Amino acid sequence: MTDSTIASRIESIRSAIDAAAKSANRAPSQVTLIAVAKTHDGSAVQDAMAAKQFVFGENRVQEAMAKYPIPSQRDPRMKLHLIGSLQSNKARQAAEFFDSIDSLDRESLALELLKTRDSGVKLPELLIQINTGAEPQKSGIMGVDADGFIAQCLDQWQLPVQGLMCVPPVDQAPEPHFAMLAAIAKKFNLPHLSMGMSHDFETAIRFGATSVRIGTAIFGARPKITE
């Protein structure tokens, strides 16, 4: 895709986000666009930055480390989110590289992040991923376990959890999933809701999304293997 295409797609997504926020009586500034650049190379990221897009999502630690500068050499406006499943043995690397880890999805990873903090690393912002559709192949805390896990992260471990993320099942209407995520966040007073992708972000904004994660509608299709 040419740079002008990426820029114009970002512009039209931003207009759609603004319109969806306004029609939900929300301020457009309450919704952050996370440009999901996974599988696309550094030149796609450059094109997006030329269009003043500075918030990016990646699903693999190694791929991100090859694509973006180290934190001290980044444009200060840049914010990197890890949105893919994180192996415990990469928790430390991820904590040092990303501004937010949005896919905290199990106790073993929480414990690894605690170890990382104990060793002197300042943890980034964290979101807990909830498997709202209880899909066996998908990561995320099951709905029935969500309250207990969130309480443990906040109260027992004092982890810097700021919100929740979900990816609804592809073959279902997303509304009940967005509503469930919003209800859990409300119960714990968590300010951030990362929900909504290329095909359903306007609905997610109606249900209170504070971040939408958009890949395909900005950068074009990805090879099937990474979906």
Ligand SMILES: *Cc1c(COP(=O)(O)O)cnc(C)c1O
């Ligand atoms: C790939 C991915 C996205 C972006 O999906 P698109 O449909 O390309 O917009 C969003 N969230 C997560 C967790 C992803 O892995």
